[in-house]
Amino acid sequence: MTGTTESNDLDGLGDALSESTKRDLRRGRGRTIRRVALAVAAVALIGTGTVAAASLLSPKQVAAGMPAGAVIFDQTNPTCVAGSDGSVIHCTLATAPSTASGITDFDGTKEALVVDGKVAGGCIGQDSAGMTWDCYIGQDAVDKEIITKDFLGEPAGPGIG
Amino acid sequence: MARHRTFEDATDAELLRESRRDSTAFRVLYDRHSSRIHAFHLKRTRNTGAAMELTAETFAQAWLSRERYRDHGEGTAAPWLFGIARHVLASSVRRLSIDRVAQDRLALGLAHTATTTIDETWLDGLDDDLAAALAELPDGQRRAIELRVLADGAYEDVATELECTPETARVRVHRGLSSMRRRLAGSADG
Numbered sequence: 001m002t003g004t005t006e007s008n009d010l011d012g013l014g015d016a017l018s019e020s021t022k023r024d025l026r027r028g029r030g031r032t033i034r035r036v037a038l039a040v041a042a043v044a045l046i047g048t049g050t051v052a053a054a055s056l057l058s059p060k061q062v063a064a065g066m067p068a069g070a071v072i073f074d075q076t077n078p079t080c081v082a083g084s085d086g087s088v089i090h091c092t093l094a095t096a097p098s099t100a101s102g103i104t105d106f107d108g109t110k111e112a113l114v115v116d117g118k119v120a121g122g123c124i125g126q127d128s129a130g131m132t133w134d135c136y137i138g139q140d141a142v143d144k145e146i147i148t149k150d151f152l153g154e155p156a157g158p159g160i161g
Numbered sequence: 162m163a164r165h166r167t168f169e170d171a172t173d174a175e176l177l178r179e180s181r182r183d184s185t186a187f188r189v190l191y192d193r194h195s196s197r198i199h200a201f202h203l204k205r206t207r208n209t210g211a212a213m214e215l216t217a218e219t220f221a222q223a224w225l226s227r228e229r230y231r232d233h234g235e236g237t238a239a240p241w242l243f244g245i246a247r248h249v250l251a252s253s254v255r256r257l258s259i260d261r262v263a264q265d266r267l268a269l270g271l272a273h274t275a276t277t278t279i280d281e282t283w284l285d286g287l288d289d290d291l292a293a294a295l296a297e298l299p300d301g302q303r304r305a306i307e308l309r310v311l312a313d314g315a316y317e318d319v320a321t322e323l324e325c326t327p328e329t330a331r332v333r334v335h336r337g338l339s340s341m342r343r344r345l346a347g348s349a350d351g
Contacts, residue, residue: 010195013217013271017191020267021184021224071248104310104338112229129313150181151228155266 061115062089062135066123069114069156072097072130080135089135091123097130106130110146112156113137119156122146173238177230187227191220194239198246205250205283214259217271219246221263240342247287254284294341301325302337309334 059080067073077094106125113121121141123133142149168189179186203212253260257279308319319330
């Protein structure tokens with residue numbers, strides 16, 4: 001491939017990406033509006049917005065949601081237990097997370113939690129080696145600034161680092 | 162972010178932040194880095210079609226995970242993008258097919274190269290680059306990284322070993338990692 005051809009191909013890829021990313025932004029706005037409507041309906045049905053978040057997912061689902069949300073958790077075999085305050089879920093990995101993404105100190109690192117293909121919450125690294133994580137579900141993860149409100153409920157696969 | 166007359170003046174971190182609302186910002190980021198990411202994949206695969214597809218997947222994944230980019234104050238997203246590129250490459254070799262998860266989610270709609278054969282040699286020497294980058298660091302920085310990152314030592318322990326203050330140990334690790342990131346980003350061009 002000549003330099004010119006390569007440059008043309010990269011320009012073409014850039015144009016295709018631009019179209020797709022524009023479309024993705026538009027789609028995202030629509031989804032946000034629908035999610036807000038659903039959330040309002042749910043609160044109206046429940047009568048209160050203060051549902052204990054951890055009760056919505058089991059620790060086992062959270063453990064499965066870690067590698068589904070971030071590739072650094074591939075083959076780390078997390079095990080999780082619900083914390084006493086009803087919101088935090090403590091997770092411990094059997095093996096250290098991958099550093100291939102460039103993260104070498106996991107203390108404070110934030111990763112999304114994906115359950116059933118959608119962002120359900122997030123986890124924060126509790127030590128430098130990345131062996132222990134505290135995870136939060138739904139709005140709790142937003143309040144902890146692990147994920148943004150817009151990101152919650154988005155379709156997602158394993159993210160990078 | 163500060164209002165720029167054009168995105169050309171913005172840092173990579175600002176572009177990624179702005180791209181949450183305006184996809185034009187991401188195009189500027191793509192234009193800045195696509196040649197080097199493509200060169201990285203081409204160097205590894207020696208296959209123009211595969212390199213282009215891997216570049217597409219790299220930037221598609223970058224788009225989908227852009228909200229999770231963390232600015233470490235270095236002014237460039239190159240280390241982050243190369244981290245994604247390495248993952249996409251390794252993932253494709255592991256699955257024996259070009260990783261197109263993010264492209265599919267974005268409905269990127271590229272004409273794929275049907276005859277691309279995944280070759281495990283694409284990963285040959287991938288970590289050698291890391292070892293070489295580590296070996297090139299000054300002794301103090303290299304030891305600090307070995308003790309802190311590879312041996313997972315506390316900064317206090319690193320400082321004791323290197324006979325310096327914990328603050329100095331922290332600076333050596335930071336500078337060493339920054340140098341390695343720059344070198345690894347540069348090695349993709351060759």
